[in-house]
Amino acid sequence: MAPTLRPLVTEASPSRTSGTVLVWQYLMLVWRRSALSTVIAGIVTPLLYLLALGFGLGTLVNSGPGAASLGGVSYVKYLAPALVTAAALQAGVGEAAYPVYSRFKWSRVFWGISSTPVSTAQITNGQLLFLATRLAIGSALYYVVVLVFGAAGGWAGLLVIPIAVLTGASCAVWVMALAGRMRREGTAFNVVFRFVVVPMTLFSGSFFPIERMPGAIRWLAYISPLWHGNELARAAMLGTGSGLAVLGHLVFLVVLGGAGLVTARHAFSTRLIV
Known part of the structure; x- marks a missing residue:
């Protein structure tokens, strides 16, 4: 059961403490009960991916004709940056879907907060700040595992953490807007997961260069946020x-x-005021 929601601010407190930070603090307080499982998953998941794909499949790729298209690096080094950004994207969309929707529909936490001097924009910002914090923690853990495997590059490789956060948050904020718009349970999130997130992961140059894709569908990569995140991450690491x-x-x-973010703020405001 989530902690009892107490009034976040009094009439005099908004000038001293940001409502955004207070919303973030509450969400972090709720999340800390599951923080250990997040840390464990943040270590085990990249470990399995790097072992299975980077070193397992990578052995075949490095010795095959496709190795020349990797820019002179091993497959595990080519794959590692994309794994960090893809994990952030999936985690961000997942956190922005049903958890956010539940705070409107089931636990109604956002309704309680909106009855205080905290504005709907601050609620949106606080939710996004919490989401970004989650992504930063997960991306940092992923980077540590990549570093242990020797695939993190030089000091510039640390930039993959904020790059992954930006990639995940830039997509997740649109799912937050969808969660604010939804009035009843449906298949909207399933559609997002199956027909947006999965294809984005597969066709964004995460596992192979987009130059190896047929030209007729290569445009899918160019409009994919994950491809832009992958390119930034590889620029930092490689x-x-x-x-x-x-x-x-x-x-x-x-x-x-x-x-x-603008769209999500409007969705939250419409949902919590009407």
């Missing part, structure tokens, strides 16, 4: 990509996330 390309990928994700 030192690939020009400065202009890196800037383009970064702008794409920032604009996507900013537009999603």
Whole structure:
């Protein structure tokens, strides 16, 4: 059972403490009960992926004709950056789906918070800040495992953590907006998972260069946020990509996330006021 929700602020407190931070603190307080399982999964999952794909499948890839398309690096080093960003994307979308919807529909936590001086925009921001914190923790754990396997690159490889957070959050914020719009249970989240997240993972250059995709469907990668995140992560870990390309990928994700935040704020405001 979640902790009892107490009033987050008094009439005098908003000027001293941000409502966004208070919402984040509450969500972190609730989450800490499952934090251990998150840490364990954050270590075991990348370990299994790197062993199975990076070193298992990678042995075949490195000795096959496709090795030349990896830019002169081993498959595990090519795969590692994409695994970090893909994990952040999946975790972000998952956290933004039913957990957010439940705070409207079942636990009605957001309704309780909205009855205080905390604004709906601060509720949205607090939820996004909590989500970003979760992604930062998970991405940092993933990076540590990648580092142990010697696939993290130099010091610039640390940038894969904020890159993964940005990639996951820029997509998750749109799912938050969907959760705010939904009025009853349905298949909307299942559609997102099956027809958006899974194809995005498969066709965003995560496991093979997009140049090996048929030209007729290569455009799917170019519009995929995960592909832009993968390219940024590889630029950090492997030192690939020009400065202009890196800037383009970064702008794409920032604009996507900013537009999603505006949309989510409107959805939360409409849901909690009407």
